Amino acid sequence: MTKTNQANAVIITASLGFLSALLYLLLYVFKDIIWSISGQGGWYFIVPISIAFIMSYIHGAFVNHFWDVLDIKPNPMRS
Amino acid sequence: MELFFDLQLTSVLFLLFVGFVGGLVSGFIGAGGAFLFTPAMMSLGIPAIVAVASNLCYMFPKALQGGLKRIKYGQVDVKLGAIMGLSAVVGVISGAIIQMEIKHALGNAGSNVYVSSVFVVILAILGAYALKSAWKLYKLPGRQDDKEHPINKLSLWVQSIHIPGTMVYFRSIDTKISILFVLPLGFAVGLLAGTIALSGFVGVTVTMYLLGVPGLMASATELMIAFAMGIGGTIIYALNGFVDISLAMIILAGSLFGVQLGVVSTTYAKDYMVKIVMGVLMILITLSLCFKLPVYISDMGYTLSESTVTILNYTSFTILLVALVTGTIIILYTFFQGRRQSAKALALAKDEQAIAPISEPEYFPTSAKQLSPTGRFEKIMLVTDNSGFSAAATREGIRLAQRTEGYLSVMSVVVTNSEHESLARELIEKENHEAIFDLETVKNLANEAGVDCNVHLRRGIEIYQEIVDEAEVNRVDLIVMGRRDYTGFMRVIMRSSTAKVIGYAHCSVLVVPKTAKIEGKKILLAVDGTRYSDTAASTVMSLAKHIHSSVLVISITAIAHEEKRHQDSLKEVKRIESFLSQEGIDVEGKVLSGNPADTILEFAKAKNVDLIVMGSHGHTGLNKMLLGSVSDRVIASSECATLVVKAA
Numbered sequence: 001m002t003k004t005n006q007a008n009a010v011i012i013t014a015s016l017g018f019l020s021a022l023l024y025l026l027l028y029v030f031k032d033i034i035w036s037i038s039g040q041g042g043w044y045f046i047v048p049i050s051i052a053f054i055m056s057y058i059h060g061a062f063v064n065h066f067w068d069v070l071d072i073k074p075n076p077m078r079s
Numbered sequence: 080m081e082l083f084f085d086l087q088l089t090s091v092l093f094l095l096f097v098g099f100v101g102g103l104v105s106g107f108i109g110a111g112g113a114f115l116f117t118p119a120m121m122s123l124g125i126p127a128i129v130a131v132a133s134n135l136c137y138m139f140p141k142a143l144q145g146g147l148k149r150i151k152y153g154q155v156d157v158k159l160g161a162i163m164g165l166s167a168v169v170g171v172i173s174g175a176i177i178q179m180e181i182k183h184a185l186g187n188a189g190s191n192v193y194v195s196s197v198f199v200v201i202l203a204i205l206g207a208y209a210l211k212s213a214w215k216l217y218k219l220p221g222r223q224d225d226k227e228h229p230i231n232k233l234s235l236w237v238q239s240i241h242i243p244g245t246m247v248y249f250r251s252i253d254t255k256i257s258i259l260f261v262l263p264l265g266f267a268v269g270l271l272a273g274t275i276a277l278s279g280f281v282g283v284t285v286t287m288y289l290l291g292v293p294g295l296m297a298s299a300t301e302l303m304i305a306f307a308m309g310i311g312g313t314i315i316y317a318l319n320g321f322v323d324i325s326l327a328m329i330i331l332a333g334s335l336f337g338v339q340l341g342v343v344s345t346t347y348a349k350d351y352m353v354k355i356v357m358g359v360l361m362i363l364i365t366l367s368l369c370f371k372l373p374v375y376i377s378d379m380g381y382t383l384s385e386s387t388v389t390i391l392n393y394t395s396f397t398i399l400l401v402a403l404v405t406g407t408i409i410i411l412y413t414f415f416q417g418r419r420q421s422a423k424a425l426a427l428a429k430d431e432q433a434i435a436p437i438s439e440p441e442y443f444p445t446s447a448k449q450l451s452p453t454g455r456f457e458k459i460m461l462v463t464d465n466s467g468f469s470a471a472a473t474r475e476g477i478r479l480a481q482r483t484e485g486y487l488s489v490m491s492v493v494v495t496n497s498e499h500e501s502l503a504r505e506l507i508e509k510e511n512h513e514a515i516f517d518l519e520t521v522k523n524l525a526n527e528a529g530v531d532c533n534v535h536l537r538r539g540i541e542i543y544q545e546i547v548d549e550a551e552v553n554r555v556d557l558i559v560m561g562r563r564d565y566t567g568f569m570r571v572i573m574r575s576s577t578a579k580v581i582g583y584a585h586c587s588v589l590v591v592p593k594t595a596k597i598e599g600k601k602i603l604l605a606v607d608g609t610r611y612s613d614t615a616a617s618t619v620m621s622l623a624k625h626i627h628s629s630v631l632v633i634s635i636t637a638i639a640h641e642e643k644r645h646q647d648s649l650k651e652v653k654r655i656e657s658f659l660s661q662e663g664i665d666v667e668g669k670v671l672s673g674n675p676a677d678t679i680l681e682f683a684k685a686k687n688v689d690l691i692v693m694g695s696h697g698h699t700g701l702n703k704m705l706l707g708s709v710s711d712r713v714i715a716s717s718e719c720a721t722l723v724v725k726a727a
Contacts, residue, residue, distance in 0.1 A: 009544075024332065031325050038317060038324060045317035048136055048324040049310065055328050056140035056335075063335040067343070074346035074538045075421050 006069075013069050016062035023055055090123055091329055098333025100403045105334070106341020107348070107410050108357040111138060111305075113276040114202055115403070116330055117194070118364055122371070122396055125326065126187040127194035128178050132316030133327040134276035135171075137334070139309025146302035156251035156296055160303030162258065163286070166265030167272070167304050168311035174273020175315040188378035195368045195375055197275050202368075206361030213354030234291030251296040264289060265304065272308045273315075344410050347417025356409055363402035370395035456483040456625065460550055462560040462580075463491050463521055469561035472591040473521055475720060476559035479589070479597070480530045482625045488553055489521045490535040492545045511536065543579035550584055559589045562714065578711055581695065587618065587724045595720045596689065599626040603688040605679050605709075606634050608651045611694025615724040616655045619692050620662050622722070629665035631686060632656055635675045645670060676712035683719060692722045 027034065038047045097119040101112030113134045120130035146155065182190040237260050238252065246255040264285050272278035282304055286297040316322050345353060370391050377383035383391075461476035463469045473489075480487040491514045518534035525532035539545040550558050562577050581588045591597075604619045606612035616632075623630050632655050634648035652668035659666040671678050683691050693710045714721045 024328070027325060027328055034324060038322065039320040042318070045314050045322075048317050048322045048327075049313055051324050052136050052313070052327060052331075053140050053143075056137075056331060057144075059332060060141075060144070060335055063339055066336075067339045068539065072340065072343055074343050075417060 009065060009069050013062065013065040016058065016065055020055075020059045020062045023058060027051070027055070093123065094120070094326070094329045095333040097403065098330040099337040100333075100407050101330070102334030102337025102339075103341040103344075103410050104337075104356065104360060104406050106338040106343075107345045108341075108353055111276075111278060112334060113138070113278070114198070114205075114361060114364060116334075117276055118198065118368055118371075119399060119403070120326070120330075121191060121195070122367075122399055125323075126182075127191045128182050128187070128316075129321050129323050129326070131178065131194060131274070131276045132175075132313070132321040133323050133330070135272065135309050135312035135316065136322045136324065137327040137331050138276070138278070139306050139313060142302045142305035142309055146299075146306050150303075154296055154299035155303055156249055156292065156300045157303070158247070159249045159251055159261070159286070159290075159292070160300045160307075162247070162261050163265035163268070163282075163300070164304045164307030166262040167269030167282075167308045170266035170269020170271075171273035171308045171312040172269075172315050173266070174270045175312055178274065179319060179321075185379060188375055191375040192372065192379065194275055195372050197271075199365050199368050199372065201271070201275065201277065201281075202361045202365040206358045206365060208358075209354050209361060210358030213351045213358055216349075216351035216354060233289060234287075237289055238291055249290075249292075251292045251300065252290060256290060261290070268304065269308050269311075272305075273312050276312075278305050278308055340414065341410060344414035344417070347421065348413045352409075352413060356406060360402050360406050363398055363405070367395045367398040367402065370398065456480075456485045456556055456621070458553060458555040459483070459485045459487050459557045459559060460553065460555040461487060461489045461521070462546055462558060463489060463517060464561070468593055471593045471595050472559050472561040472589075473524070475589070475591045475595070475597050477521075477525045477528050477530055479557075479559065479625075480525070480532075481528050485556075487525050487530050487532040488535060488555065489518055489525070489532060490537060490546070490549050491518055492542045493536065493538045494542060511538075541579075542576040543583060546576070546580050547583045550586055555586055557587050557589055558584055559591065562590050562592050577714065581710065581714070581723050585725060587722060589720060589722045590714050590717075591720045592718060594718065597626065597720050598689050599628040601686060601688045601690075602626075602628050602630045603679070603683050603686065603691045604630055604632045604655070605675075605691065605693045605713075606632060606651055606655055607675075607694075608634070608647060609694065611724070612651070612655070613694075615692050615694035616658060618722070618724045620659055620664060622690075622692070623659070623664045624662070628690070629667070630659055631682075631688065632659070632666060632668040633679070633682060634670050635678045636670065636672055645672075675709045676716075679709070679713050680716055683717065688719055690720050690722060691717060692724060695723045695725050 034047060034051070037044055097116065101115040101119070104115060105112035116134050116137075117127070117130045120133070121127055146160075150157065178190060178193070181193050185192075238254050238256055240257055240260070241255075242257040242259055245257040245259050247258050247261070248255045268278060268282045268285060271281055278301075282301040283298050286292045286300065292300065313322060373383060374388050374391050374395070377388060456479065459476060459480045461473060463473055476487065476489075479485070493510045493514050514536050515534075518536060522532050522534050535549060537545040537549055546558065546560070549555075558580060560577055560580065577588075577590055581590075602619055602623055604615060606616065619630055622628075632652050634652050636645050636648050648670045652670055656666050656668040669682075671682060679691060679693075682688075691713060693713065695710055710721070710723050714723070
């Protein structure tokens with residue numbers, strides 16, 4: 001990876017990591033509110049589902065880039 | 080209503096660890112991690128029903144991401160997925176209703192006993208089966224897993240039963256099967272998911288062995304079914320307030336880190352080792368639950384002495400920890416050991432290359448080879464993706480290497496898609512094998528044409544990134560690649576890897592659309608008075624000699640431009656014309672008016688040009704997005720090949 005690409009990858013990873021950490025912080029701070037809203041029944045089931053989608057997407061993207069930046073890659077000799 | 084799980088630091092750390100190990104194991108063995116998550120959550124005192132509900136909630140976004148990708152690749156039997164998915168949703172809802180009825184009638188204790196009992200039976204069977212497979216693989220290394228295409232007696236029998244009015248054609252098996260078999264199977268898989276959140280492993284096995292669906296399509300279709308079950312189960316449990324989103328997200332945080340490491344580690348492991356890890360862990364978890372089961376039963380009112388309960392709890396938790404730690408150690412050891420050996424093997428291969436005798440340089444009829452690095456075509460890298468879109472690029476890459484007596488390297492990229500691939504490990508293997516087969520085919524073609532060639536397979540998240548990195552590592556002079564023909568909105572959202580490679584690569588890029596052919600008729604050089612055009616002109620000079628082609632030089636001015644601009648363009652064209660003619664190349668220059676990209680395309684078509692050459696201004700990132708580029712538009716719409724030359 002060239003220096004420029006490496007720097008870009010680190011910036012993207014750090015941004016996604018920050019976003020992911022922020023979402024987890026928000027989840028922790030508002031856990032009681034989220035819990036009470038989710039438990040109301042009816043269409044409020046959308047709340048946990050939406051949270052699962054968003055966090056899975058953001059955190060998943062962060063982790064992908066995280067391992068990539070650390071050069072954790074599949075076996076190049078495997079055929 | 081109270082939270083099911085109190086966020087104490089130690090419990091959160093334990094769950095993060097469980098998530099990480101569960102992810103690690105699921106990535107390594109290619110199955111979901113619910114068989115670890117649910118018992119581990121229960122060991123923290125979380126009611127079984129909440130553990131199952133939270134696991135389903137954590138599972139479905141991954142399945143959706145993986146499933147969408149597989150649909151794009153045509154690996155999903157959408158009809159089968161839809162029918163089984165619908166019946167699985169009914170199954171998962173039924174499983175959830177049974178769970179909730181048991182919880183209502185017998186409380187959390189009853190629910191824990193029910194879930195643990197089902198787990199013990201299922202995990203004992205699956206664990207024994209995995210160890211048996213491991214033994215077979217160990218005894219017969221290299222043997223193809225018989226799951227690859229299990230046309231066995233049972234699936235043949237299912238396919239032979241004809242019940243009028245119920246037969247449905249499925250493309251994955253290329254035959255009709257009675258829906259009366261498909262619906263109950265989907266229901267059973269869903270019922271199991273609703274009961275213990277275990278779905279992927281069972282679903283894939285059922286569709287392969289009972290319906291005869293090939294392994295690749297079975298695991299891809301299972302992602303669609305897993306999504307349907309996951310979202311159906313989450314909705315029914317969430318409606319009744321059993322989904323603890325904090326719990327699910329803590330598991331998610333750890334598991335996503337683990338999954339990718341597990342997927343990577345598995346590429347360093349022997350096949351039987353994967354099965355051993357799977358079997359040993361399942362048996363250990365079964366054992367742990369066997370010790371815990373009497374405690375859950377005692378919670379229902381059957382007396383057990385306090386000391387007995389303590390001993391059982393302690394033993395159960397210790398076995399669980401042993402399972403988690405053992406799994407982690409084996410997988411991480413496999414990864415680090417494999418990586419070390421792989422690095423050694425790679426270093427050895429490079430040393431061999433370094434001491435190989437250097438051949439005498441061939442005579443080249445110009446001094447430009449030494450003077451212009453951009454005019455060099457000594458190292459050509461061909462990118463192939465095993466599709467019709469790269470066929471023309473393959474042909475032209477080999478021909479160019481033949482004409483320039485250059486060295487050809489052929490590369491392909493397999494996209495590793497981390498966590499969702501963990502649900503279908505054999506997909507990665509299948510893609511790898513296909514890519515290697517394709518690379519070897521191209522290598523044979525090149526060798527037959529007398530071109531020396533080597534092949535590289537890379538895996539990564541971003542195709543363009545891997546291509547650019549490979550070009551950098553091998554210091555290639557030119558990348559040759561095809562172009563996917565997206566139109567309209569798809570072109571906007573699916574900005575091609577080709578465009579990104581051009582944006583980020585430091586060397587020149589030759590883009591060959593699938594109908595293009597470089598016959599050496601005419602090269603069109605588009606210039607704009609910048610130093611990038613001079614670089615492009617140097618390259619054209621070298622290229623025209625190689626392929627014995629005449630050159631058309633054009634500069635384009637907007638209709639609104641002043642006369643002075645027109646004169647400047649004329650001077651520029653004349654300068655380059657003179658430069659090329661001094662090198663003995665047949666050249667003709669013109670200044671045209673109009674929109675640059677459209678004019679280049681129209682002129683190229685009218686003059687029957689077979690190669691357009693342009694200099695690149697090298698905009699990347701935001702600049703490229705905001706400013707766009709003429710070369711981008713020409714590449715996207717040109718019928719002939721386009722060479723984008725990077726400034727030295």
